[in-house]
Amino acid sequence: MRSVVMHAPGDVRVEQLEAPKILAPTDAVIRLSATCVCGSDLWPYRGIEPVKNPVRMGHEYVGVVEEVGSEVTSVRPGQFVVGSFATSDGTCEICRSGYPSSCVHREFMSGAQADLARVPNADGTLVPTPGMPDADLLPDLLAASDVLGTGWFGAVAAQAGPGKTVTVVGDGAVGLLAVLAAKQLGAERIIAMSRHEQRQKLALDFGATDIVTERGDAGVERIKELTAGLGAHSVVEAVGTQESMLQAVRSTRPGGHVGFVGVNHDVALDGTELFFSQVHLHGGPAPVRAYLPRLIELIWRGEINPGRVFDLQLPLDQAAEAYRAMDERRAVKALLRV
Amino acid sequence: MRSVVMHAPGDVRVEQLEAPKILAPTDAVIRLSATCVCGSDLWPYRGIEPVKNPVRMGHEYVGVVEEVGSEVTSVRPGQFVVGSFATSDGTCEICRSGYPSSCVHREFMSGAQADLARVPNADGTLVPTPGMPDADLLPDLLAASDVLGTGWFGAVAAQAGPGKTVTVVGDGAVGLLAVLAAKQLGAERIIAMSRHEQRQKLALDFGATDIVTERGDAGVERIKELTAGLGAHSVVEAVGTQESMLQAVRSTRPGGHVGFVGVNHDVALDGTELFFSQVHLHGGPAPVRAYLPRLIELIWRGEINPGRVFDLQLPLDQAAEAYRAMDERRAVKALLRV
Known part of the structure; x- marks a missing residue:
């Protein structure tokens, strides 16, 4: 079978490898219908995370169950399934x-x-x-397996909800879907921070009420101006850099909530600043599985279209081009048809 | 009138100064009944915070209203009052x-x-x-103006409550009163981290169910052992150093809550560790004023005795000895009779 393998930064190949097997009785093997490239795949692609050995890429997936281990009871071969990038026993x-x-x-x-x-x-x-999805639902369901669930967690961790002003730092797929999540959670005002016209448009389509193009201190200043000098109630951080984390903390009012879902890289938070900011800080790898039933239902009913973040679709064989397009920011997110 | 003035690290004097006056129509002047030395007063005393000019010390207070400004309506001269170390308009x-x-x-x-x-x-x-307090209530009411309210906030921020295992890092007055607060909030199990016999005893009196004497990594390991390998649901950090903050974060289970109320000094939190720890982090200067009505009621009814943290009582004139005793850890907290 074909698999995308990263050999070194910038070196992504589609190779023929042996098919995966059931290793533990709690395993399943699925036949992918669609998969995609994640923003976090770009960290090793850009050499910011090391690539020591050739590594099979990909952690976002939808597909049909091919085979299950002897202890698996909740899914069976032939079913279409969505999973999370973090697997979980569901019982601990x-x-x-x-x-x-x-x-x-x-x-x-x-x-x-x-x-x-x-x-x-x-x-x-x-x-x-609930059944075998039409092809046009695939991008939406695929988004649920990571970026939608991650944006959703960001909005939940930031306590987005009725009466709240929510700011989203980061206009990648996760940030855009945090806008969608904040809207679904009933936020009153949603400020998307973005300087890319196409992404601004998608943010507005997803429910953003305001766009702020400034960044860093100027961005913080602008959020304060829009919130009577206080800062937003809820801020989602969807980048993971020192600058974006500070921008998020400083854009939040005392007693407000920062949900941070950008995988942190070289971030050091000053304890004194955090102390006097008096914000709530919560984040990490999103508990996507906890949200999947609700997200799948919203998608199935056609109430949300998170798959719109895929602005590039390519066959699996062209994975290298998918990585390049995202690296060069020609694409927000690339779907790979299998 | 007399006032405690710090001239330099280690140099605390009681001096005759001009009495304070109403400066703004929203001011009050109070005649102190009791005041005390705060753990945070030790930072400049020890030279860790600079002392540029002689500074009037003290931010914990109970006493009788002497005079009020023209716009003050909620208190009047002659009333006994408790206030917070952070003043607030109450309306913003x-x-x-x-x-x-x-x-x-x-x-x-x-x-x-x-x-x-x-x-x-x-x-x-x-x-x-509710009225003029008996002398034996003064230490309890004085504690409410800072250390009790701060420990309470730590426990609230850590979401201490029924069914929860709460760990308290730090056995100063704030840590000990965080134990008391966790008990009042209904926590199931309260683990106090302390290696001082007298403080351990007070922690147990305040409601601690377990004492852990280990610190740092060994302390974290011990908390994990006591919590089925998961970490505590709620951890209160009441020190403010790099070691204690890490100990707090690492003692908390994923999805758990860290309430940090030790004023941070030279703390830098690694974003990656915070991300994967998946804890909630919240803290800062405690919103004591918000808790005062409840705390005063508990004290008035004799349900809590937070004043027990004052293990040294001296007349105001002996303030220098009060600072020395706390600096040398001969006293948990020193009350000054005025």
């Missing part, structure tokens, strides 16, 4: 408290940019859709 | 959201280690007691 105390992405048996998915992929912890990870 | 949006310690008109109190003190924002800051 951390899962039950709403944090499956920190499950005590968590294994992060890999190798989903392929024809077939093995999914550990299948029972607690995979959610079957 | 931040106050109304429960964060008076970040009031847009906040002024931090100073000069309360004295016979008389000026309190800005009197209407939004001072809370009268």
Whole structure:
């Protein structure tokens, strides 16, 4: 079967590899219908994270169950399923408290940019859709497996809701879908920080009420101006850099909430500033699995179209071009048809 | 009148100064009944914070209203009052959201280690007691003006409550009163981290169910052992150093809550660690004023005795000895009788 393998920064190839097998009785193997390239895949692609050995890429996936291990009871071959990038047993105390992405048996998915992929912890990870989806639903369902769920967590962690002014720092797929999530959660005002015309347009379509093009201190100043000098109630951080984290904390009013979902790289938060900012800070790998039933329902009913973040669709064989397009910011997010 | 003045690290004197006056129509002047030395007063005393000019010390206070400005309506001369170290107007949006310690008109109190003190924002800051308190209630009411309210905020920020295992890092007055607060808030299990016998005893009296003497990584390991490997639901950080902040974050389970109320000094939190820890982090200068009515009621009814943290009582004239005793850790907290 085909699999996308990263050999070194900038070096992504589609190779023929042996098909994955059931290794544990709790595993499933699924045949991918669609997969995609994640913003976090760009960290090693750009050499910011090391690539020591060739690695099978991909952790976002939708597809049809091909085979299940002997202990799997909640999904069966032939079902169309959506899963999370973080697998979870669904039964441990951390899962039950709403944090499956920190499950005590968590294994992060890999190798989903392929024809077939093995999914550990299948029972607690995979959610079957109500039926076999039409092709036009695939991008939406695929988005649910990571970027939508991550943006959703950002909005939940920032306590977006009725009466709240929400600011979103970052206009990648996650940031844009945090706008969509804030809208679904009932936020009164949603300020998207973006200087890219196309992304601004999508943010407005997803529910943004205001666009702020300034960044850093000027961006913070602008948010303060828009919020009677106080800062936003809720700020979603969807980048993961020092600048964006500070921008998020400083854009939040005392007692407000920062939801940070950009995977942090070289970020150091000053304790004194955090102390006197008096914000709530919460984030991390999104507990996507906890949201999947609701997200799938919203998609199935056609109430949300998160798949619009895929502004490039290519066959799996052209994965290298998908990476290049995202690296060069020619595409927000690239879907790979399998 | 007498006032405690710090001239340089280690140099604290009681001096005769001019009595404070009403400067703004929203001010009150109170005659102190008791005041005390704060752990945070030790930062400049130890030279960790600079002392550029001689400074009037003291921000914890209870006493009788002497005079009020023309716009003050909620307290009148002759009333016994308790206030917060952070003054607040009580009407701004931040106050109304429960964060008076970040009031847009906040002024931090100073000069309360004295016979008389000026309190800005009197209407939004001072809370009268139901009557003139007996002398034996003074330590309890004085504790409410800072250390009790701060420990309480730590426990609230850590979401201490029924069914929760709460860990308290720091066995100073604030940490000990965070134990008391966690108990009042209904926590199931309260683990106090302390290696001082006398403080351990007080922690147990205040409601601690377990004592952990280990610190740093060993302390984290011990908390994990006591919580099925997961970490505590709620952790209060009441020190403010890099080591104690890390100990707090690492002792908390994914999805759990860290309430940090130790004034941070030279703390830098690694974003990646915070991200993957998946904890909630909230803290800062405690919104004591928001809790005062409840705290005064609990004290008035004799349900809590937070004043037990004062293990040294001296007349105001001996303020220098009070500072020395706390600096040398001979006293948890020193009350000054005025």
